[in-house]
Amino acid sequence: MKHTPFQEIVIRINKSLPQKDNEIAHMAMSRTRPLLAVRQRNGITTCLFCGNTMVYRETNRYAKCHECEKNVEIIEEDDWLAYKRCVPLYFASLEVIDNIQLMRTYETIFRYSVINQLNDVSVHELCRHWMTSEGYCEVTSLRRFCGAYLTPFRSMVLRNSSTDNEDYIANHAIVLPNMTLLSELDGKLDMYEKLIQGNILATIKKILKPNNSHI
Ligand SMILES: [Zn+2]
Ligand SMILES: [Zn+2]
Numbered sequence: 001m002k003h004t005p006f007q008e009i010v011i012r013i014n015k016s017l018p019q020k021d022n023e024i025a026h027m028a029m030s031r032t033r034p035l036l037a038v039r040q041r042n043g044i045t046t047c048l049f050c051g052n053t054m055v056y057r058e059t060n061r062y063a064k065c066h067e068c069e070k071n072v073e074i075i076e077e078d079d080w081l082a083y084k085r086c087v088p089l090y091f092a093s094l095e096v097i098d099n100i101q102l103m104r105t106y107e108t109i110f111r112y113s114v115i116n117q118l119n120d121v122s123v124h125e126l127c128r129h130w131m132t133s134e135g136y137c138e139v140t141s142l143r144r145f146c147g148a149y150l151t152p153f154r155s156m157v158l159r160n161s162s163t164d165n166e167d168y169i170a171n172h173a174i175v176l177p178n179m180t181l182l183s184e185l186d187g188k189l190d191m192y193e194k195l196i197q198g199n200i201l202a203t204i205k206k207i208l209k210p211n212n213s214h215i
Pocket of ligand 1: 001002003008
């Protein structure tokens with residue numbers, strides 16, 4: 001497979017990039033908790049964000065926790081047990097390397113104990129989007145098998161075909177603080193664009209794409 005010069009650069013940096021899973025786990029835990037509350041059959045409902053317990057019997061899917069005042073999604077205990085008390089969330093970091101805007105997307109799994117206290121968070125980096133101010137984007141990601149990422153293998157490969165899966169999770173990630181941005185992105189992001197969950201990658205690409213570009 002013949003690579004473009006930009007792909008060659010991506011492949012080179014991609015190989016040498018240090019892992020920072022522990023750092024991400026730390027930030028993920030301090031940044032947010034899943035907004036869920038587990039309801040037992042007797043109506044006793046535990047907020048997973050703050051740990052508060054309340055009685056909630058209404059049929060609405062969302063409720064406001066009396067303690068932390070967050071809007072939490074109600075999950076029935078049977079479903080919670082079927083999920084093995086685990087909640088996956090995606091987080092992303094934004095950094096600049098060699099004038100390339102790099103977005104790294106991590107799957108974090110929040111695991112809870114039998115008394116619904118947060119036990120630990122495990123982190124796997126799944127994919128990287130490499131973007132330039134000229135509007136180029138390349139994607140590297142973990143090897144996949146039958147649609148699932150092979151998380152025991154750390155090495156990432158350049159995606160030559162569809163990146164729909166990588167794009168989806170990057171769009172739906174929660175952006176971590178301490179981001180660094182290309183100057184082309186920086187001003188425009190505070191001025192009239194925001195990184196909203198569900199649209200993050202698309203927003204970055206839209207800003208970086210030059211108006212006269214045919215790429
Ligand atoms: Zn090559
Ligand atoms: Zn709460």
